[in-house]
Amino acid sequence: MKQTIVSPSPHLHSSLSTRSLMRDVIIALAPAMIVSVLFYGWRALMLLAVCTATCVLAEWFITKFMLKRPDTVGDLSAVVTGILLALNIPPASPWWLAVVGSIVAIGIAKMTFGGLGQNIFNPALVGRVFLLVSFPVLMTDWALPGGSWNLFGPSVDAYSGATPLGIAKEGLLNGMTLPEIFAQHPEFTWKEMFYIKAGGSTGEISALALIIGFTYLVCRRVIKVTIPLTIVATVAVITAIFSAVNPDVYTGPLFNIFNGGLLLGAIFMATDYVTSPMTTKGQIIFAVGIGIITVAIRYFGSYPEGVSFAILIMNCTVPLLNKYCKPARFGKEVKNG
C-alpha cells in the first residue's frame, strides 16, 4: 500500500490564517486611507508608502540578517503597522520622520521582543509616541487641507493649523471658556467632524471612514465590538458628567469622541490581538482604563490628546489581565453533591 498521512484529529483546518486576518485589517483601513489620500493628496500617499515600505524592509532585514530566522513579512503584520503609523502622524510629516518612526516601531517595539505575538506594546503607537516626544514641533504641525503638495521637503508652503482638541486646550490655558472658544470656531460642529474634519493625524479626518472599517472587521469576525464600544462608552459617560457639571471648562461627549485619535485608536490600535486581553472580562477592564486615561490626559494633562498614551499604559496591564480574567467554564456554575 502506498504511503498515507497519519496524524491525530482534527483532520480539517479553517481557512483562517494570520495573513488572512491581517489582510482583513488592511481592507478595513482602506476607507480611512482613501479619504486621507483624497484629502491630503500625494503627501498622505507618500507617508503610507514610506511607512509601509520601511516597516516591511525593517522586519525583513532584522529576521534575515540579525535573527537569522525565516522572514515573517508574509504574515502582513508589518504592513498593518506601517499603515497605522502613517495614519497616526501629521500629514505634513517629512519622509524621514516616517522612516524613523517605522524603524522604531518594527525594530524596537516588535522585533526586540521576538516578533509578532511577543511584543508588549502596540508597535505603531510606540513609533508614534517616540516621534511625539523626540520631534514635538513636527508632530504637532497640523497642515490643513489644500496645503503642501511638496512631497519630500518639509511642508514649507503648508498652512499650519491646530486640531480642535489643541485649540480647545490652548484657549482654556489662555483663560477662555469653552463657549467663547467655540464661538470663534463655528466649524466645530459634530456633523463636520463625523464626515470629514480638518486638522489632526492623517487617518483621523473621517470618523465615518473609520466606522465603515469597524463594521467590516466586526462582520468578518476579526474583532469583537467589546473593546471599541467600551472605550467610546467610557469616554462618553465621563465627559458627559464633567461637561454637565462645568460646561465652561470640560468638553462634551461628541466633541471628545469624534475628535483626535479616539476612534482610530479604539477601533484599530486597542483591538490589536497581541497587545490586548484575551477574555471579555479582561477586555472590558482594559477598555475602561483606556477611556479613563484618555479623558484624564485631555482634561488635566499637558498634551491635548491622550489616546496613544492611554493605550500604551493599558498595554502594560495585559499580561496581568490575562492571568486573572478567566473565561466562564462550562458546567462550573452547576454543583452537584
Place this chain on the structure above:
Amino acid sequence: MKLKTFKMGGVHPDDSKISSGAAIEELPLPQTAYISMAQHLGAPAVPAVQKGDSVKVGQLIATAGGFVSAVIRSPFSGTVKAVEPRADLAGNMVPHIIIDVEGDEWLPEIDRTPDIRREITATPGEILAKIQDAGVVGLGGAAFPTHVKLAPPKGKTAECLILNGTECEPFLTSDDRIMRERPEEIILGAVIMMKALGVDKCYVGIEENKPEAIAAMKGAAAGYAGVKVVPLRKKYPQGGEKQLIDAIIRRRVPSMGLPIDTGAVVQNVGTSLAVYEAVQKNKPLIDNTITVTGKCLGSQRNFKTRVGCTYAQLLEAAGGAPENAAKFISGGPMMGKAIVNLEAATQKATSALLVLTEEETLRKPESNCIRCGKCADACPMGLQPFLLSKYARAGKHQDELEEEKVFDCIECGCCLYTCPANIPLLDVIRPAKAEVIKIMRSRPKQ
C-alpha cells in the same frame, strides 16, 4: 423561530454532506471476517469459541469482560478460522475472532421480516437484559455499553431521554440516512428506552442541515406521546453529550460530572435503532450503517455493514481510492482516527470511512501565537487552549494544567481547527490531559 443550539464556543466547518443522497445499501458478505474483542469502552470481550467451531449469525462468540463491557454475537455464519491477535486500524495488535464466512445462516429466534413490531411487552428489567444480551453499545462514537448507560447509578434519577441525531461532524450521513429510512423504528427504540429508564419525555435533537430527516422523524414521532423532535442550529460539536444537553434542556453537566447529573440520558439514533431490533426483533447488534465518502471518491455511499468487514472492502465497494487519496479516516474529519491499516476490521461503532486528499488535510506550518483568543472563543468547554498548550509544551506543569481544568477537554478539535497561527493545540493538549487524569486517579480518594 430561532433554532436552539449550545451556548459556549463551537465552530462552523463546511458540512460537506455529499453522501446524504445515497440510500443505504447492503455491503456484500466478505469471505473472511475479523471480529475485534475490543470494540467497546471498558473491558475487552472474552472469546467463547475456538478454532474449528461453526457459528451462526446471532450466536454468542464472546462474553463480556466485566460490568462495563459488552458481549459480541456473530455477524456471520461459518467456521472459526482462528482466535488470535490482529492489527486494528491504528496498527495495534488486538485479539480477534477470525471467521471463514460460509452462507448466511441465522439463529431461528431472530425476526428477519421487515415488519415493524410496535407493541412493547418487555418489562424494564427484560429490556435491559435483552439490550445487554444483544451486545448493544453506543453508536455515537464512544461505544459505551448501552445497558450500563440505561441503568443510572444509585442516587441519580433520569428525567428525560435525549436522542442524538445531530450528526454534527462534516461528511457523515449514516445517521441522516437511517432517520430518513427507518424513522419509526428509531422512535420505537426511544420509547423502549424511555420505558427502561422510567421517563416520559424524549427529545430528538437533529441539526437543521438534515430537513428530510427532521420531517421523517417528526412524522414518525407524531404517534408517540412524549417524543419531541427538536431541530437545532448547525454548529460543531453539537453532538457532544454535554453540548447537546445544554442545547436542548439548557442544563450543564458539572465539571467532572456525568450527563445523568442533569437528569438526561443521551443515546445516539443508531443505538436507538439497535435497541429496537434487540428488544422487538431479537436481533443482536451485528451490523450498522457506514458512510464511505470523500470529495476525491468517484461515488458516495452509505453501506449497511456487518461488523468485522475490512475498510479495504468498503473502499473497494465504493469504487476504490483515487491516486490523490492521502488520508483515510475512520469516522468524521473532526474527531475520527486516521487509519494506518486499511485491512483492519470495522467495529460496532464505526460510522464512516472518509478519504481526504493531501490538499484537504494539509497542516500548514506553525507560526507565532498572535494571542487572538480565537481558540478560547471556539472552545465549547470554556477552556483556554493557548494556555493549556503552553503549559503542556513546557512540561512539568501538571498542577497548573489541573487548575486550568485540562480534564474538561472533550478533544473536539475546535481549537486546532480555528487557530490562525496553525498551532497544533489539541495535539499537545491531548497527552497532557491523559497525564493529568492519570495523576488525579492515582490520588487516594477522600
